Amino acid sequence: MGYxxxxxxxxxxxxxxxxxxxxLFPSITVRWSDHxxxxxxxxxxxxxxxxxxxxxGEGLSRQVVSExxxxxxxxxxxxxxxxxxxxxxxxxxxxQAFDSVATFDPVDAKTFGWTFRPLFGRHISAVKKTPExxxxxxxxxxxxxxxxxLVIHRLRQRYGQQVQSFVFAYFPSPLMLFVRRLTDWTLWFxxxxxxxxxxxxxxxxxxxxxxxxxxxxxxHPGQCGLTMRTIETLLAEKKLMTTNQxxxxxxxxxxxxxxxxxxxxxxxPVNFLDTYYEPIAQSLRNYYSCAxxxxxxxxLQDKARNSKVNSGPRDQQVVxxxxx
Numbered sequence: 001m002g003y004x005x006x007x008x009x010x011x012x013x014x015x016x017x018x019x020x021x022x023x024l025f026p027s028i029t030v031r032w033s034d035h036x037x038x039x040x041x042x043x044x045x046x047x048x049x050x051x052x053x054x055x056x057g058e059g060l061s062r063q064v065v066s067e068x069x070x071x072x073x074x075x076x077x078x079x080x081x082x083x084x085x086x087x088x089x090x091x092x093x094x095x096q097a098f099d100s101v102a103t104f105d106p107v108d109a110k111t112f113g114w115t116f117r118p119l120f121g122r123h124i125s126a127v128k129k130t131p132e133x134x135x136x137x138x139x140x141x142x143x144x145x146x147x148x149x150l151v152i153h154r155l156r157q158r159y160g161q162q163v164q165s166f167v168f169a170y171f172p173s174p175l176m177l178f179v180r181r182l183t184d185w186t187l188w189f190x191x192x193x194x195x196x197x198x199x200x201x202x203x204x205x206x207x208x209x210x211x212x213x214x215x216x217x218x219x220h221p222g223q224c225g226l227t228m229r230t231i232e233t234l235l236a237e238k239k240l241m242t243t244n245q246x247x248x249x250x251x252x253x254x255x256x257x258x259x260x261x262x263x264x265x266x267x268x269p270v271n272f273l274d275t276y277y278e279p280i281a282q283s284l285r286n287y288y289s290c291a292x293x294x295x296x297x298x299x300l301q302d303k304a305r306n307s308k309v310n311s312g313p314r315d316q317q318v319v320x321x322x323x324x
Contacts, residue, residue: 001291006049008040011059019172029059037064041071049075051298056081057094065097076100078301082119084108084223100304102297104225106246115300118250120293121231135211137273138241139166140218141200142229144180144187148218151243151263153186155216158266165216166208167194213273214239218263226250231288234258237277241268252288254278 021029049072081103102115109116171177181187215233224246233240243263256278
């Protein structure tokens with residue numbers, strides 16, 4: 001899009017222990033990170049930054065975002081949440097630093113007065129006229145959290161060998177798999193080769209999806225927004241089986257493309273996997289592209305910054321109070 005981009009991870013470290021510490025002890029963990037962020041901030045040319053877009057900001061403290069604001073005086077600031085606010089510890093501490101806040105979660109958007117903006121899908125072309133031979137009726141490739149594997153187990157129990165599935169249940173580390181096995185009994189019954197601690201490559205994921213009629217999506221109980229898996233599945237013109245009822249309010253929804261299943265008693269409607277798929281219009285493909293996503297967010301924060309020159313930050317303070 002023509003921007004020169006400086007990228008920082010919003011978490012100072014990527015280790016499993018650090019990620020656990022952020023979730024369990026956020027007020028303590030962010031202090032470990034402050035020195036790293038402030039050092040990087042001091043190396044930037046303040047006048048060269050026109051936009052600061054923070055995505056989730058899970059590892060950022062109030063001190064860091066305040067210093068960013070003081071240093072990068074010519075930039076507009078926007079925060080985007082791709083997770084439910086209940087799952088983003090410490091977000092109330094940094095809200096006041098931003099000109100605009102947007103979220104992928106429609107319920108959070110209504111509750112806090114934020115802008116609702118769905119996520120995007122990576123560049124995916126529609127299926128070819130001569131598609132890959134179908135090997136699986138449905139597939140699931142993703143990180144295991146909450147009751148995801150329980151839903152998968154219930155589907156296996158319900159259909160047995162009548163329906164062919166491919167499952168790649170990912171855990172960030174052997175430690176995480178060990179801990180999950182202590183609390184999720186369904187993991188003990190998982191077929192061999194379906195649990196993994198090494199991620200699958202993007203090319204391998206794409207190949208499995210090509211060979212599947214549908215993709216299974218099980219959203220976290222603490223969020224209502226559509227995952228990237230949802231968007232990319234539909235852009236690839238593959239059918240979607242999801243537990244997320246809010247898909248019915250999306251512009252991507254069509255009964256020929258999507259079925260909402262009950263996570264406690266999942267059922268696949270007869271003929272759903274084999275019936276016609278209504279193609280997605282090019283205008284929707286543009287909207288759900290990465291370029292469409294970032295263009296809207298940058299324009300939103302610019303507009304919000306300009307309007308705040310006269311109105312002040314009171315609206316954001318109200319949102320902050322609601323979350324607290």
